[in-house]
Amino acid sequence: MINAILASTSTLHNQEYLEYLIPQLPELYKNVEEVLFIPYARPGGISHEEYTAKAAEAFSKAGIKVKGINEFKDPVDAVKQAQGIFTGGGNTFLLVSELYRNKVMNAIKEVVKNGTPYMGTSAGTNIGGLSMQTTNDMPIIYPPSFQTLGLVPFNINPHYLDPDPNSEHKGETRETRIKEFHGLNSQPVIGLREGSWLELKDNKVTLKGKLQARVFKKDKLPFEIDTETDLTDLN
């Protein structure tokens, strides 16, 4: 039974890091004293230590301690022993590369499927999908695979951004990119706007937050879903 929060972003406009998610932490991390933090995605290139300190500061507001996976000699053992896990955002290619290099991709998948509570934001949410192939990030490193945790039976596009009708820019819109994904892949994609998250609980996947999300299915027109929609069978 999976207990997880997969959030589009760590930070909302004019808010502090994780501010809008702090109220969710006591329920997700019930009876958890210390969370294992995965800082591998290194947003803006910051160090594992800096990033862990940032997560620890935010989690302290919910009375939960944080320890970085980099502080452990054996990362696989750290995952197996963890009371809870939080994977921060940054570059998804780097995150996935490091998860494979440290041989923890499968270990995280296993413990989370067995009930260890998990939270991801941005890149940490992207890896909750079947593959990382709907990331927005640059391929700054070549990972050994694009396959990820598969906590949900579809793919996730975090930081989903609606097309700007006034834009004169000719780079592909997010919707076009996802359409190109569906030219080669069949799983649905959920575009999670900033402020939305998926709650995985009691064998159910539910859209949370105040906003709608956008669902993309191969060869279908995309459509909006309301918050509290049950996404358990989206596949």
Place this chain on the structure above:
Amino acid sequence: MINAILASTSTLHNQEYLEYLIPQLPELYKNVEEVLFIPYARPGGISHEEYTAKAAEAFSKAGIKVKGINEFKDPVDAVKQAQGIFTGGGNTFLLVSELYRNKVMNAIKEVVKNGTPYMGTSAGTNIGGLSMQTTNDMPIIYPPSFQTLGLVPFNINPHYLDPDPNSEHKGETRETRIKEFHGLNSQPVIGLREGSWLELKDNKVTLKGKLQARVFKKDKLPFEIDTETDLTDLN
């Protein structure tokens, strides 16, 4: 001696496909009757045939015929026999995967370095750099390598987009993404705005078009360069 145009985009706002580049074609493709078109990047998932027809229509305005590489039985031979090559935009991961799958990545590199005129737009320009790692595209397919043609001694970011100072969106800016690239890679990156192109001619690389471009070097502050700047030694 390389003769090439590496353009940020195929299409400018309120213009037709390739419109602003048509005046450049007679000089680049001097004495060329027929150009070999590489439609592998399939923008929006269109077919090779549709994409080739689109390129042919534009090139006809410069009196040049177009044949798609997909029309040849032996793609490597098609590259070797080509009088000129044009690689269109779309998804860079798909383009690079197909170039490797059809074993033409090295063949193109070789003939272009030996003088076969080459034009790329968007993804077709991205592959002109040392690697495709500064693409903006989604990883919709897993290519066997991120290494590309290396016609210039640096990386290219096409469709370069300045940060929007009014944006409330928390996804990474282009500049942040390139900074993350430089956390792991050392080659410079040139951010080419839409309407800019690199001209490779007489052993020189020159910025063309009306706009400035933005140069990113590892551990340095990014800076602007004017059109007509010589970039031959940017590495």
